[in-house]
Amino acid sequence: LTNDLQMVNENYIGAIFNLLYGSVLIISIIIYLIMLNWILLLTICLIVAITLILPKLIEKPLQKANQLISDSNQVYLDTLNNWLQGLEQLRQFAAGAKLFSVSQLASKKLEDANVKQTTYTKLLNAITGIASAIFGLIIFLLSGVLVKNGLLEISALMVVGNFRFYLNQAINQISNARGQMKGVKNLITEIDESTKSVQNLRKSGFTTPATIKTKGLGLQFSNGESLSYPDLQINQGEKILLTGDSGAGKSTLFKLILGDIKPSRGEIIFEDKDGNEIVPDLRKIGYFPQDPVVFPASILDNVTMFNEKLDSRVGKAVEEVNLASDLEKFDEGLKKKIDLDKLNISGGQRQKIVLARAKVHDSDIILIDEGTSAIDQKATMDILHNLLKSKATIVFIAHNFNTKMRGLFDREIHLVKE
Numbered sequence: 001l002t003n004d005l006q007m008v009n010e011n012y013i014g015a016i017f018n019l020l021y022g023s024v025l026i027i028s029i030i031i032y033l034i035m036l037n038w039i040l041l042l043t044i045c046l047i048v049a050i051t052l053i054l055p056k057l058i059e060k061p062l063q064k065a066n067q068l069i070s071d072s073n074q075v076y077l078d079t080l081n082n083w084l085q086g087l088e089q090l091r092q093f094a095a096g097a098k099l100f101s102v103s104q105l106a107s108k109k110l111e112d113a114n115v116k117q118t119t120y121t122k123l124l125n126a127i128t129g130i131a132s133a134i135f136g137l138i139i140f141l142l143s144g145v146l147v148k149n150g151l152l153e154i155s156a157l158m159v160v161g162n163f164r165f166y167l168n169q170a171i172n173q174i175s176n177a178r179g180q181m182k183g184v185k186n187l188i189t190e191i192d193e194s195t196k197s198v199q200n201l202r203k204s205g206f207t208t209p210a211t212i213k214t215k216g217l218g219l220q221f222s223n224g225e226s227l228s229y230p231d232l233q234i235n236q237g238e239k240i241l242l243t244g245d246s247g248a249g250k251s252t253l254f255k256l257i258l259g260d261i262k263p264s265r266g267e268i269i270f271e272d273k274d275g276n277e278i279v280p281d282l283r284k285i286g287y288f289p290q291d292p293v294v295f296p297a298s299i300l301d302n303v304t305m306f307n308e309k310l311d312s313r314v315g316k317a318v319e320e321v322n323l324a325s326d327l328e329k330f331d332e333g334l335k336k337k338i339d340l341d342k343l344n345i346s347g348g349q350r351q352k353i354v355l356a357r358a359k360v361h362d363s364d365i366i367l368i369d370e371g372t373s374a375i376d377q378k379a380t381m382d383i384l385h386n387l388l389k390s391k392a393t394i395v396f397i398a399h400n401f402n403t404k405m406r407g408l409f410d411r412e413i414h415l416v417k418e
């Protein structure tokens with residue numbers, strides 16, 4: 001966006017001043033010529049009209065070239081972003097060369113786009129430069145003829161000579177400015193588009209749903225892959241274990257319920273406790289993604305999500321998710337700051353922190369995606385015991401649960417990949 005704005009600034013805002021300057025020059029020349037000779041005036045008006053049309057020649061390719069810069073810049077930034085995230089891994093596997101080659105490829109494309117744009121800008125300059133030189137010459141010759149036929153005084157020839165210089169300058173300024181301005185027109189429309197507010201996919205009401213039902217739910221991805229779900233019903237207070245092979249669509253089901261993605265077929269129906277269909281308050285659903293995010297802040301803040309009002313609940317939650325024994329090992333306890341670079345907490349501790357987050361936020365419906373996959377069996381058993389005591393509706397995705405763990409849930413929904 002910064003890059004796009006800069007291009008607009010250079011090619012549009014800057015050009016406005018050149019356009020003004022050129023226009024004032026031409027108007028002054030025309031006023032003087034009205035007083036001097038009408039044939040000269042007519043010729044100049046014709047020339048100015050042609051000049052205004054000239055940038056059309058190069059308008060389309062220049063627009064494309066500007067767009068290409070904008071797109072290549074985006075690709076370049078995305079490439080760096082995606083690859084640098086895994087810098088540690090690349091270093092470990094001595095795969096740094098790949099990082100260089102992909103970033104070089106992306107930067108080469110950006111460079112090529114810049115070269116292309118410069119080429120078209122220079123071409124525009126050349127065309128208008130040549131045109132203004134030819135026009136200037138025509139005017140000079142014309143004034144000569146006029147003088148010869150006694151229609152213009154010889155002294156006027158000197159003045160026209162001066163005019164030629166200013167006229168050249170004005171024509172150049174105007175046609176370049178207009179060419180440049182047209183070149184970024186699409187980009188401006190695009191920037192305007194991007195400032196429009198984003199339509200929220202989630203329709204959120206004010207009621208907490210009691211029952212969640214799905215009917216004929218299916219999803220078609222753009223890459224051709226598709227998922228379809230059996231009709232499901234999740235009742236208030238139920239504790240459901242959601243299992244199924246990898247890729248069966250468990251995580252996707254959560255995203256569908258949360259309204260993060262829209263189904264291609266079928267629907268999700270939310271009902272209140274009297275069985276009436278409602279528009280639910282989706283914020284009342286606590287969601288814990290498969291790859292939980294922690295922040296470089298204290299463990300306490302990571303549990304409360306920076307809401308000090310919840311501080312008093314943390315002690316109990318920490319006990320219930322078996323995090324207390326881990327905290328004892330840290331000098332600062334709950335105040336310990338998580339260091340995302342050095343990863344000073346274990347994968348299991350990270351999951352416990354996120355589970356404690358679920359506890360203190362006390363949602364009526366909790367969706368947990370692989371919440372205990374990195375926690376040992378004994379601790380998992382304790383955590384499940386505590387977690388499943390709550391009144392909330394809980395859907396828990398897990399792969400590797402033994403019979404005893406499964407037994408803690410009211411029922412199991414097993415998804416099968418077609």
Ligand SMILES: Nc1ncnc2c1ncn2[C@@H]1O[C@H](COP(=O)(O)OP(=O)(O)OP(=O)(O)O)[C@@H](O)[C@H]1O
Nearest residue numbers: 221222223225227245246247248249250251252253
């Ligand atoms: N945006 C997407 N585009 C294309 N395919 C997708 C997309 N999101 C998910 N899928 C596909 O949908 C299928 C279900 O994915 P999902 O993440 O729901 O699986 P899962 O059951 O949670 O698996 P796991 O147990 O490994 O976490 C996968 O085959 C995946 O490749």
Ligand SMILES: [Mg+2]
Nearest residue numbers: 250251252290
């Ligand atoms: Mg998943």
